[in-house]
Amino acid sequence: MLRVVSAALIGLVFGIGIVVSGMANPAKVLNFFDVFGTWDPSLMLVMASALVVTFVGYRFVLKRQAPAFDRTFHLPTKRNLDVPLIAGSALFGIGWGIAGFCPGGAIPALGSGELSPLIFVAAMIGGILGANGLRAAFARRRVLA
Known part of the structure; x- marks a missing residue:
């Protein structure tokens, strides 16, 4: 239960930060580009602040034996650059530049009552489902080959 409550509080703080910094406003993001x-x-100030907080936070938190509400840290283990990573990063950047939303900004913007974040989040969910379907189809194809 504490895991769920802490995740909700962290999400709330993140969402408030996104709204306060203006990153839930696609016009502000598009003006950066x-x-x-x-x-x-x-936006550079927001990104630089996030990098500083992350840099300091990781060094502080990872000195612990384990996270407060889990047995182990769940950190990425993959170190190589591959086509899915590069393509996904490119699509993320292109979509952010076109729409002015990224997932972190679009989800808090759902509370604005405007249609554009709803369309973005629906398209994002469709993209995630489509990518998972393609990945599963390619995996099945490899097994059959």
Whole structure:
């Protein structure tokens, strides 16, 4: 139960941070990418702040034997760059540049009552399901070959 409560509180703090920083507003994000127009460099400050918090936080937290509400840390073990990672990163960046939303900004923006974050989240869920379906189809194809 404490795991669920702590995850909800962490999500709430993250969502509040996204809203306060303006990252739930796609116009603010798109203005960051408009270098020759209405450029808004504040996204760099948000990203730099997130990097500093993450850098310090990981060093502090990973000194512990285990997380507070789990037996082990669940850290990525994959170290190589492969096609799915590069393609996924490119699609993420392209989608962010076109829509002005990333998952972290779109989910808190659902509370705005506007249609655009709802469309984005629905498309994101469709993309996740489609990617999982493709991955499963390719895995089955490899087994049959």
